[in-house]
Amino acid sequence: MFVKECSLGIDIGGTKIAAGLVDRSGHVLKQQTYSTPKESKDRILDVLRETVITFSNLAKEAGYNINGVGIGTAGQVNYDIGRIISGTSNITDWNNIPIIDYLKQYTSLPIYLDNDANTFAIAEYVFGEARGTDNLIGLTLGTGVGGGVISQGDLIRGEWGGAGELGHMTVNMNGPDCNCGSKGCIEVYASGTGIANRMKERLENLESTDLTEELKVYQGNRNQLTSKEVFSWYEAEMPVAKETINLAILALSYGIVNMIHTFNPSVIVLGGGLVREREWIATTIQEHIQHKGMSSLIGTVDIRLSKLGYDAGLIGASSQVWFQK
Ligand SMILES: [Zn+2]
Secondary structure (H helix, E strand, O other): OEEEEEEEEEEEEEOEEEEEEEEEOOEEEEEEEEEEOOHHHHHHHHHHHHHHHHHHHHHHHHHHEEEEEEEEEOOOOEEOOOEEEEEEOOOOOOOOEOOHHHHHHOOOOOEEEEEHHHHHHHHHHHHOOOOOOOEEEEEEEEOOEEEEEEEOEOOOOOOOOOOHEEEEEOOOOOEEEEOOOOOOOOOHOOHHHHHHHHHHHHHOOOOOHHHOOOHHHHHOOOHHOOOHHHHHHOOOOOHHHHHHHHHHHHHHHHHHHHHHHHHOEEEEEEEOOOOOHHHHHHHHHHHHOOOOOOOHOOOOEEEEEEEEEEEEEHHHHHHHHHHHO
């Protein structure tokens, strides 16, 4: 019987856990999603265990051979020992958990664990927009801003796996406080949360005569405001929304120039819910960076939008299995 090689990818997010069998070309063969349990980390580990067992059986029935399990998660991961170091506030108790050791009790497959921005960069390298280059940066723009750097074909991990927190690169020393402890990070301008917060500040400072009817709704109810509204107002050419989005793109552009100076990549791939299907963001950043920084380094960089789509997290998690050397 023909046996198809695949990997099992598991993407752990704050609201859902996506799991699936993904082939060597990045095509999802079978997948399931589960709600992320809110009760405790033990319930999350239960879901991971059930996922590994369920998909091992599914693969056997379908004639697929699983080569390994790749897990991506929000938070910081100690890659060497396969442990979440500090998670995200979106996932209950998601700290200091030896995920790989736990799952080894239930499967003999090789297991890889990394943070979801690193797995995004790996997926773009193995399956996506950065195939064919060994020097790339992946940036995920969603609730926060994550980064992963592949240099000369290797993912830069640092001392224990924490390298690549590119969203916490400061682009304005006098900028707003960031939850990382620093100030004026890319994330406070260009993440979904950052865009909403910067828009809220603008609303506070607007004269009441400048408030349109749609803005008045949020004036007394600012916590309801998200980046989704800001983008739709931007598209409707509302001046304060345009200022907010333009600032986000400018902050990201200066950050990207810093990254180019540091890593000399040839491709930078933008992904995540904030930029999905917004090709104009990649084009605008490509134009911005031409006039900033060293032309010898800037001139050879392509800014591209990820095409991995809604399954990017799952595909990214699975890609680790093909990346190991
Ligand atoms: Zn920060």
